[in-house]
Amino acid sequence: MNRIDQLFEKKKDRVLSIYFTAGFPKLEDTLPIMEAIEEAGADIIEIGVPYSDPIADGPTIQDSNMIALNNGMSLKKLFEQLKDMRKTVSIPVVLMGYLNPIIQYGMENFCKKCQEIGVDGLILPDLPMQQYLDEYKAVFDQFELRNTFLISPQTSEKRIREIDEHSNGFIYMVSAHSITGARSGISDEQIAYFERVKAMQLKNPRLIGFGISDSQTFSTASTYSNGAIIGSAFIKTIKESKDLKVDIKTYISSVIQ
Amino acid sequence: MIRVDEKGFYGKFGGAYIPEMLHPNIDELKENYEQIMASDEFQVEFRSLLKDFVGRPTPLYFASRLSEKYGVKIYLKREDLCHTGAHKVNNTVGQIIMAKKLGKKRIIAETGAGQHGVATATVCALMGMECTVYMGALDIQRQRPNVERMKILGAKVVPATSGSQTLKDATNEAMRQWINNPVDTHYIIGSVVGPHPYPEMVARFQSVISEEIKWQLKEKEGTENPDLVIACVGGGSNAAGAFFHYYNTPEVRLIAAEAAGLGISSGKSAATTALGTPGILHGSKTLLMQTEDGQVVEPHSISAGLDYPGIGPVHAHLFDTGRGEFVAVEDEDAMKAGIELSRLEGIIPAIETAHAIHALTMIEYKKDDIIVINLSGRGDKDLDTYIKWGGY
16 A cells, blocks of 8 residues: 555644755755654655756755755666665655656656655646646556645635545645745635635645744644645755754654644 | 647647646636637737837838848848837737736736846836836846836846846746736746747737738738748747748748857757757746756857747747758857848847848758848847957
């Protein structure tokens, strides 16, 4: 059984997913960071595949993408680093990345490789639903990869229903109409949106991302969904870290306390 | 047939590869743009502004001394005489009316050399709309006069400080700001790039160029069809406009002049069809200069308007099908062609446009062929570059 499905079967609440950029802050930090995230008690690891033109990301993640690319990170390198990850990492692993580097690698090869090393799911923010259905769904399914779509406060109810129908794994609820790292705190308007989606009783679990940074925002998000995703705030933590293992433990403990 | 299909593709290229956060905006535009453009109300306002504000029709000018030199009949389509100095304003006039019809209150735009930014700031002033233009921090330094023009017109110019700090990064930044302000804001893209329906919509606004060429040439030569149409291509909006009504007239050859920079194999080039491979940039599948790992390569051209690592999907399709003929013109040759046109015809062209002039020496044609060159912009903005180059 897919690890994402397993996770949501036994844990319905306060699921914490941590995003970081592969090859950041140092090229060889990828696997040690994953191990530290699991040890600190998070539930899902989202690994960002760096790209030169990340149009849905704010300055913090743009910056980490640039540093990772300058460090020499690429999909080939990432797969090399992760080839034995299942010896030390047991929680679900999701790759998040823009489409272009993946189609240059070859979508089928990419999916095959993901299954081989034990990746459970994909988030490809610039892959629209129609293109996914027309071109890629069959290959995702063949290699048992769960596919997560994003929804935002502007997404219509009709489209949320369609996305729910074609998603598996979980749905990524973008908390506000914004790029990553643009906001902190949660407004009444956002709460109304969370409640509206909660009331729709979707078949997929929902994680809320964008603007989640501490125990308070994590708890609020979890009240209205199955949990949350932290990206920019975690990137800031590891960027300044002198001791990754300790700092990751301290940060994640402070969020899930 | 060269035409966009219902999913927004020209053959293998195009589409709308966008984050879900932009889906409502793009969908709203896609559902409405054709109907709005077809309405009498839109057409009356658009045509009247093109005539009285932009100064259309622009002349189709017989360039006798240039013709004599090359032994053919050369006509110049004088888009350089448009208000603001280039063809860019045809599109911004169309899009600002579109934005109004969609009930938008704010305008954002990207700009490279600043021509599209100035054209956008101009129509925003005209319509009393708030305008923010994203421009690479490096381009802001290189194109100071255009930055000041935008500010005089009341626009806010915001530097894009990521990546190479040029057009590609300004476009990224504009897209991010659109994600942040999806409800009240319209994004005026300046070329035939971006997610569907932008490439098609921008091409249709620019298609007034070939619409006029047809009747003007008929008056002068008794035929609507020249033997060749030549235009420069960065993203490709002036070329799309000049080619549009000839796409499906195979006897008219379509020549696109790309920027080879310091040379195709120099590593300092913007010759997208020569160096690019299929990929996704700014929401569409197209030919793209990229590394083996799919990272976008920084282009180079002496002309800021051609300094773009991709190309509009319709041009990728023209290249792929062989309907278009592509040549790559080096910086030095383009500069010399700019001087040649200045000396022979008394017209200092934009350096972008000078690439199209040099293409005359790179293609074969018959003695009595009629050639239309789209003179997309004037060289005032490039005076600094001409002066620094100094070869005159």
